Each structure stands twice: as C-alpha cells, then as structure tokens.
Amino acid sequence: xxxxxxxxxxxxxxxxxxxxxTALLRMCCLYLRDYSLAEDAVQETFLKAYRGLPKFRGDCSxxxxxxxxxxxxxxTMMRRxxxxxxxxxxxxxxxxxxxxxxxxxxxxxxxxxxxxPPKQREVILLYYYHGLTGKExxxxxxxxxxxxx
Numbered sequence: 001x002x003x004x005x006x007x008x009x010x011x012x013x014x015x016x017x018x019x020x021x022t023a024l025l026r027m028c029c030l031y032l033r034d035y036s037l038a039e040d041a042v043q044e045t046f047l048k049a050y051r052g053l054p055k056f057r058g059d060c061s062x063x064x065x066x067x068x069x070x071x072x073x074x075x076t077m078m079r080r081x082x083x084x085x086x087x088x089x090x091x092x093x094x095x096x097x098x099x100x101x102x103x104x105x106x107x108x109x110x111x112x113x114x115x116x117p118p119k120q121r122e123v124i125l126l127y128y129y130h131g132l133t134g135k136e137x138x139x140x141x142x143x144x145x146x147x148x149x
Contacts, residue, residue: 013046016062017046031071063136
C-alpha cells in the first residue's frame with residue numbers, strides 16, 4: 001500500500017520528467033555524443049532525483065538541480081575506460097526535438113561550440129541553451145562564480 005508521501009514523490013517525478021526530460025536528453029546527447037548512453041544518463045538522473053526528492057531543499061531551481069545531477073552522471077560515464085576507447089558520435093539529425101527554426105548558421109555555430117574545451121563548452125551550453133544564470137551554472141558544475149564569468 002502506497003503512502004501519501006510515495007504518491008507525492010511519484011507525482012513530482014512524473015512532472016519533472018514531463019517538464020525537463022527532453023532538455024536533459026538533448027544535453028546528455030551533446031555531452032556523451034551517443035543517443036543510447038544519453039538515454040541511460042537521463043534515466044539515472046531521474047532515478048537519483050526520485051531518491052533525492054525528500055532532501056531537495058529548493059536552494060536552487062529544480063532545473064538547476066536536475067542539470068547538476070545529469071552533468072555529474074555524464075562526467076562519470078565519460079571517465080569510464082570503455083568510454084575513452086569507443087568513438088562516440090551523434091549526428092545533429094538524431095538529437096531529440098531539434099531546435100526550432102535552426103538554420104544553417106545556427107547549426108554551424110553549435111558545431112563550433114562543441115569543439116571548445118569541455119569546461120568552456122559546458123558553461124556556454126548551460127547559459128545559452130538552457131538559460132541558466134551564472135550562479136546556477138556555478139552550482140550545477142560545482143565551480144566558482146568567477147570561473148563562469
């Protein structure tokens with residue numbers, strides 16, 4: 001028999017998945033450059049979020065919290081030996097829900113951003129793509145606000 005707390009957590013998780021699932025999947029695809037791995041990362045993100053919901057104090061937005069979890073999961077996956085020896089690539093066409101009105105110039109710009117070193121790329125993607133503030137980016141990436149600037 002489910003308690004009210006369990007039902008509330010499940011409802012909250014379903015809302016988070018509906019609201020942020022596609023954006024997280026797209027972000028994880030850009031990080032991991034592999035659609036299947038990105039799906040795994042998003043699934044693990046929501047599993048960790050479900051477990052952590054009772055501890056979530058609201059010090060940051062839900063979006064920032066989820067992005068922080070997803071980024072850490074992607075980084076963990078990228079440190080695994082099998083990840084380093086396999087060639088990960090995802091084409092722009094296979095990313096979920098391409099950006100609306102993406103023209104040739106926007107696609108070219110995104111490709112150039114993806115060539116940046118990881119730390120710079122992360123900040124740019126979180127700021128311009130996800131609309132996070134400098135403070136939210138610092139929290140999501142576990143870096144100082146000065147490093148974001």
